Amino acid sequence: MVRTEDACEIIKYALQNEIKVYLDGGWGVDALLKRESRIHNDIDLFVELKYTMILICLLN
Numbered sequence: 136m137v138r139t140e141d142a143c144e145i146i147k148y149a150l151q152n153e154i155k156v157y158l159d160g161g162w163g164v165d166a167l168l169k170r171e172s173r174i175h176n177d178i179d180l181f182v183e184l185k186y187t188m189i190l191i192c193l194l195n
Contacts, residue, residue: 136174136175136176137162137175137176137177137178139171141178142162142175142178145178145180145194146158148190148193148194149180149182149190149193152189152190152193154182154183154186154189154190155182155183155186156180156181156182156190157180157181157182158178158179158180159179159180159181160177160178160179161173161175161179162175162178162179163179
């Protein structure tokens with residue numbers, strides 16, 4: 136399960152490392168609603184290809 140705190144932490148790690156993150160899926164909808172509308176099992180992110188491995192390393 137991905138909680139609000141988890142999603143915010145993932146986005147914070149990316150931004151601190153100057154990686155633009157684009158939310159999609161359920162968390163993308165919730166970001167637009169400015170609230171968590173349901174329980175999420177994952178988080179769908181888009182990043183530029185050149186930052187993919189950097190973000191993966193940061194999150195491991």
